[in-house]
Amino acid sequence: MDSITVGFIGFGLIGGSIARALKELNPKNTLLAYHYSKKKPSIGLIGAKEDRILDIITEDLTDFSVCDIIFLCAPVLSNISYLSQLKSIIKSDCIITDVGSVKGNIHKAALELNLDRNFIGGHPMAGSEKTGYESSSSRLLENAYYILSPTDLTPPDRLEFLRSLVVSMSAIPVIINAGEHDDITAAISHVPHIIAAALVNMVKDSDDPEEKMKTLAAGGFKDITRIASSSPVMWQNICLTNTVSIKQFLKLYITSLQDVSDALSSQDASYLFEFFETAGDYRDSLPVKVTGLINRSYEIYLDVIDEAGAIATVATLLATNLISIKNIGIIHNREFEQGVLRIEFYEEGACNKASLLLKKYRYTVYER
Ligand SMILES: NC(=O)C1=CN([C@@H]2O[C@H](COP(=O)(O)OP(=O)(O)OC[C@H]3O[C@@H](n4cnc5c(N)ncnc54)[C@H](O)[C@@H]3O)[C@@H](O)[C@H]2O)C=CC1
Numbered sequence: 001m002d003s004i005t006v007g008f009i010g011f012g013l014i015g016g017s018i019a020r021a022l023k024e025l026n027p028k029n030t031l032l033a034y035h036y037s038k039k040k041p042s043i044g045l046i047g048a049k050e051d052r053i054l055d056i057i058t059e060d061l062t063d064f065s066v067c068d069i070i071f072l073c074a075p076v077l078s079n080i081s082y083l084s085q086l087k088s089i090i091k092s093d094c095i096i097t098d099v100g101s102v103k104g105n106i107h108k109a110a111l112e113l114n115l116d117r118n119f120i121g122g123h124p125m126a127g128s129e130k131t132g133y134e135s136s137s138s139r140l141l142e143n144a145y146y147i148l149s150p151t152d153l154t155p156p157d158r159l160e161f162l163r164s165l166v167v168s169m170s171a172i173p174v175i176i177n178a179g180e181h182d183d184i185t186a187a188i189s190h191v192p193h194i195i196a197a198a199l200v201n202m203v204k205d206s207d208d209p210e211e212k213m214k215t216l217a218a219g220g221f222k223d224i225t226r227i228a229s230s231s232p233v234m235w236q237n238i239c240l241t242n243t244v245s246i247k248q249f250l251k252l253y254i255t256s257l258q259d260v261s262d263a264l265s266s267q268d269a270s271y272l273f274e275f276f277e278t279a280g281d282y283r284d285s286l287p288v289k290v291t292g293l294i295n296r297s298y299e300i301y302l303d304v305i306d307e308a309g310a311i312a313t314v315a316t317l318l319a320t321n322l323i324s325i326k327n328i329g330i331i332h333n334r335e336f337e338q339g340v341l342r343i344e345f346y347e348e349g350a351c352n353k354a355s356l357l358l359k360k361y362r363y364t365v366y367e368r
C-alpha cells in the first residue's frame with residue numbers, strides 16, 4: 001500500500017484500533033488526530049504519540065487539509081457536527097468516513113452539505129464494552145464485518161480505495177444502504193444494549209440493603225449484561241439518532257415480554273416450552289465467526305483433581321507436544337462447581353490439538 005495521510009477526529013477504542021492497524025500496515029502512513037477539548041491532550045492522544053502510532057496531534061482542523069482520508073470516531077452526534085467544518089478544509093478527493101453505529105442521520109447531513117462525493121458511511125461490526133485508546137488493538141477489526149454505506153455520487157475509485165483499506169485491516173467489507181443498516185443494527189445491537197441496561201437497573205432497584213442479588217449474580221446474568229458496561233455517552237447518542245428503528249424493535253420486544261407474562265398467568269406450559277425451544281434453536285444456528293482479538297479466546301476446560309502437581313502434569317504434556325499455552329489455572333464457578341482447569345491458547349490450531357491430545361490421555365475435556 002502506498003503511504004497515505006489519515007486524520008482522526010475522536011480517538012478512543014475504535015479510532016485507536018484503526019490507527020494502530022494502519023500504522024502497522026505501513027509505518028510511512030502519516031496519522032494525525034484532532035485534539036478537540038480545551039484541556040491539554042488526553043492521555044490516549046499522548047500515549048498514541050509516545051507509541052509512535054500518531055505523528056501529529058493538532059488543535060487546528062485546517063491541518064486536515066492534507067488528509068487522503070478522515071475517520072470520524074467520536075460519538076455519533078459529535079461526528080455529524082464536524083462535517084460542516086471539514087467541508088471547506090478538505091482536498092477535493094479526500095474521503096470523509098465515520099465509524100458510528102448509526103448511518104441514516106450522518107448520511108442525511110452529508111447530503112444536505114453537498115458532501116456526496118466525499119462522504120462514505122462506515123461501521124465496523126467489532127468492538128466491546130471497553131472505551132479509550134488504552135483498550136485499542138491493531139487486530140480489533142480482524143475478521144469482523146465492516147459495513148460501508150456510499151452515497152449515490154460516491155466515485156467508484158474512492159469506494160474501492162476505502163474498501164481495500166478495510167480489507168487491508170483484515171476486516172470484511174459489506175455494502176449496505178444507510179436505512180437498512182439502521183434497521184439491522186437496531187435489532188441486533190441497539191435494542192439488546194437497552195435490554196442489558198434495563199435488566200441491570202431492574203436488579204439494582206430490586207436488591208435489598210445487603211445486596212444479596214448482586215452477590216449471587218453469576219453466569220447467565222453476567223453473560224447477558226456484559227454490554228451494560230459500555231460508554232453511556234455513546235449509547236445515549238445512538239438512542240437519540242436511531243430512534244425510529246429502535247422504537248420499532250423495542251415495541252416487538254415489549255409485545256413478546258407481554259406474551260410471556262400472559263403465558264405465566266395462564267400457566268401455558270406448551271407456549272413456554274416452545275418459547276425457549278425456538279430461541280435455543282435459532283441461537284444455536286448463529287454463524288460461528290471470529291470477530292477480532294478482543295472478543296475471541298481459544299480455551300478448553302478439563303476435569304482435574306484439585307491438588308499440587310495437577311497443573312504441572314498437564315502443562316508438561318502440552319509442552320512436550322510443542323503446544324504453547326497463553327494462560328492456565330483452576331477456576332471455580334457455578335457452571336463448574338467442582339473446579340476445572342482452564343487452559344487458554346494463542347490460536348485455534350493449538351486449542352484443537354490440545355483437546356485431542358488430552359482426550360487421548362483420558363482427560364474429560366469441555367470445549368466452549
Ligand atoms: N465501542 C464499540 O464497540 C463500537 C463503537 N462504534 C462507534 O465508534 C464511535 C467511537 O466509539 P468508541 O471508540 O468505542 O468510543 P470511545 O469512548 O473509546 O472513544 C470516543 C472518543 O471520542 C472523543 N470525543 C468525544 N466527543 C468528541 C468531540 N466532540 N470531538 C472529538 N472527539 C470527541 C472521546 O474523547 C474519545 O476519545 C462511536 O460513534 C460508536 O458508535 C462502532 C463500532 C463498535
Ligand SMILES: O=C(O)C(=O)Cc1ccc(O)cc1
Pocket residue numbers: 100101124125126127128129189227
Ligand atoms: O461488545 C459488543 O458485543 C458489542 O456489541 C460491540 C459493538 C458496539 C457498538 C457497535 O456499533 C458495534 C459493536
